[in-house]
Amino acid sequence: ATIQWFPGHMTKARRQIEDKLKLIDIVIELLDARIPLSSRNPMIGEITKGKPRLVLLNKADLADPARTAEWVSYFARVEGLDALPLDAVSGNQVKEIVPRAKKLWAHKIEAMLRKGVTPRAVRALIVGIPNVGKSTLTNTLAGRKIAATGDRPGVTKGQQWIKVGSGEMDLLDTPGILWPKFEDQQVGLRLAATGAIKEDILSLDEIAFFTVRYLCEEYPDALKERYDLERLPDDLTEASEVVDVMEAIGRKRGAVMSGGRIDLDKTSLLILRDLRAGKMGRITLERPPAETAEAE
Ligand code: G4P
Numbered sequence: 134a135t136i137q138w139f140p141g142h143m144t145k146a147r148r149q150i151e152d153k154l155k156l157i158d159i160v161i162e163l164l165d166a167r168i169p170l171s172s173r174n175p176m177i178g179e180i181t182k183g184k185p186r187l188v189l190l191n192k193a194d195l196a197d198p199a200r201t202a203e204w205v206s207y208f209a210r211v212e213g214l215d216a217l218p219l220d221a222v223s224g225n226q227v228k229e230i231v232p233r234a235k236k237l238w239a240h241k242i243e244a245m246l247r248k249g250v251t252p253r254a255v256r257a258l259i260v261g262i263p264n265v266g267k268s269t270l271t272n273t274l275a276g277r278k279i280a281a282t283g284d285r286p287g288v289t290k291g292q293q294w295i296k297v298g299s300g301e302m303d304l305l306d307t308p309g310i311l312w313p314k315f316e317d318q319q320v321g322l323r324l325a326a327t328g329a330i331k332e333d334i335l336s337l338d339e340i341a342f343f344t345v346r347y348l349c350e351e352y353p354d355a356l357k358e359r360y361d362l363e364r365l366p367d368d369l370t371e372a373s374e375v376v377d378v379m380e381a382i383g384r385k386r387g388a389v390m391s392g393g394r395i396d397l398d399k400t401s402l403l404i405l406r407d408l409r410a411g412k413m414g415r416i417t418l419e420r421p422p423a424e425t426a427e428a429e
Pocket of ligand 1: 192194195220221222223261262263264266267268270328
């Protein structure tokens with residue numbers, strides 16, 4: 134579900150998260166492993182008001198494992214955040230969440246023990262942009278299907294706690310919905326390429342063009358193999374070179390119109406479908422920022 138974000142929606146979404154923050158100990162920030170920073174809300178630190186935060190890199194099954202490892206080290210080194218790659222659908226690594234969450238809260242547990250208080254479960258809230266996998270993860274953690282939460286910032290219902298693990302974590306059943314950084318065009322293209330935002334915001338061929346150029350640069354072998362291409366251009370600074378690759382793909386896949394012209398819309402759609410379904414292999418569309426551009 135895609136939300137049309139307006140300033141009013143953002144204010145409302147933010148207020149809803151602030152209400153939930155009062156109830157919880159730690160924030161679980163869900164990101165897309167293929168585009169970790171592009172799938173992030175730019176104001177996350179401010180919005181969550183310095184609550185301890187665990188980063189989850191979801192859809193790691195679709196992401197390049199070598200890049201995912203670089204991202205984990207980026208979050209540790211640059212942001213001091215523990216980042217765990219996982220797949221909410223298959224449940225791979227989901228069992229790691231509770232121990233990681235408890236670690237973030239260990240000092241509080243120790244303090245309770247020192248005061249002679251029996252430690253309670255750590256209370257957590259999942260936050261993330263639409264389509265990042267919040268409901269899937271909630272269901273996987275609950276071990277059952279939680280009723281749809283209404284993927285709109287205006288829709289509320291009573292909060293409920295989901296018991297996770299052997300009673301060690303309590304999770305709020307309604308995740309916090311955040312907006313991405315859509316002012317940035319590159320971010321928009323990455324979000325559209327992965328399917329996080331609908332195609333109608335950017336044009337289909339624009340998204341496919343961006344994707345093909347990126348694949349030519351970063352994953353040339355995957356592209357050649359998927360579409361049985363002999364060679365790719367060496368110089369991709371010319372837009373026409375990228376369009377040539379798209380046309381070659383269209384020709385191979387029979388996306389040809391009457392008169393023999395390549396149907397670029399159809400070609401774009403099949404490239405994006407293949408990418409999102411992992412048909413080109415595991416691909417990450419964003420690299421961690423260079424060390425010199427470190428966040429303070
Ligand atoms: P949300 O609540 O954050 O909005 O996201 P939701 O759980 O609805 O998940 C969005 C889509 O992402 C779903 O696909 C879901 O199956 C997929 N997804 C979630 N986690 C993972 C994961 O770890 N790996 C993979 N490969 N996919 C994951 P969908 O229902 O098919 O929606 P769509 O593809 O039509 O958008």
